[in-house]
Amino acid sequence: MFKAGRRAFAGSGRYLLASVLMALPILGGCAGRLENVLQPLATAGPSTSTVDMLVATTRQPTDKPGELYSGERGTAISLNDIVVSIPPDRNRKVGEVQWPSHVPANPEKEFAVLKVGEVASERSIFEWFNKRRNAKRQVVIFVHGFNNTYADAVFRFAQITHDCGTDAAPILFTWPSRANVFDYIYDKESTNFSRRALEDLILQSARSPDVGEVTILAHSMGSWLTAEALRGVAMRNGTIPAKVRNVILASPDIDIDVFRRQMIEMGPQRPHFTIYSSTRDKALQVSQWLSGGVTRVGGFDSTPYAADLAKLGVTVIDTSSVKADDALGHNTFADNRDMVQLLGRQLAGQSLDTGKASLANRVGMAAVRTADLAGSAAKIAVVAPMSIISDDAKQVLKQQLSSGSQPIVDGKISY
Secondary structure, eight states: HHHOOOOOOSOOHHHHHHHHHHHHHHHHHTTTTOOOOOOSSSSTTTTTTEEEEEEEEEEEEOSSSTTTTEEEEEEEEEEEEEEEEOOOOOGTTTTOOOOOOOOOOOOOOEEEEEEHHHOOOOOHHHHHHHHOOOOOOOOOOOOOOOOOOOOHHHHHHHHHHHHOOOOOOEEEOOOOOOHHHHEEEHHHHHHHHHHHHHHHHHHHHHHHHTTEEEEEETTTTTHHHHHHHHHHHHHHHOOTTTTEEEEEEEEEOOOOOHHHHHHHHHHHHHOOEEEEEEEEOOHHHHHHHHTTTBBBBSSSGGGGGHHHHHHTTTEEEEEESOSSSTSOOHHHHHSSSHHHHHHHHHHTTTTTTSTTTHHHHHHHHOOOOOETTEEEEEEEOOOOOOOOSSSHHHEEEEEEHHSSSOEEETTTOEE
């Protein structure tokens, strides 16, 4: 299935170069933006909302006021408790991060920080979680993507948490990104540098008797880091802990062949995966070009394989028909109102096919299965034929993604 999904990147060299040149200034949209925005305010306005998150990072601390951590690699995992203030709904649009135009920020119209605390001990983590845990004792771990500063990651996760309406305890894992469009390779190596740290965070969360469920939400290059960390967890632990029930990969920037291997090496006891993909994601088209023309998991047409993916615990939501609010169509999961609502239902464990029947039509989901999303049954509408893959191909797919050694057939061992 994944082999069949691989295809050469379409388009002439001139078109590819134009796509790259077009994408770079858009991806670099944070140029000239204030970066010292993490200086805490004394108070926030009476109509504002707050998100209190635990932040774990492998970044190097910086002495620059209001930045906290740079894009360079640190020598330890640093922990902070950060409280973000979000403007009243009347002053903002769902899906947007209202970046401060000056310091101190105006909390009535802009995102602002109310607290930056150091987490000095495991007891501090225990106390933080006990104040924020919901009835299911859920934790949501967010792993950001390419080209993000520490502040980018903090504000984006605060926006997602608020706009989704989730009451799960929010934990941000932020890795060393230089937040420069020309540092794609550095960022990719930084995810490799951070694998063990994310593995430790996942294992510690799952092993805590206070935590009931762990959901992981990852975006873009952060999906690569998440898949690698889960593979590492399975290899260290013998299996992925049962508490890690759901993994949501939004626009995953992962080589499709490599993802197949990662899934195999996670073993048979994998969590349920939900993948948000779009064939119109221009950022992943550029990544595909940079990566030798191999299809990215977040950018391929999953329709022919959706039923078989579902049997393997993978649900694909095709967002190609969704109107993107960003020019690259890469942040749809977080900045499109319908998709934010959909994500919120997943995190809350609500059914996706009740209430608003038109939501499935607007999203254009190419997925099927009653999935256990964040602890409860959530049905995803069937909007595409799922029987066009051959029985032989189905058998090969099941065999490849099962555990155990494979027999030699015609001088070859399935890999």
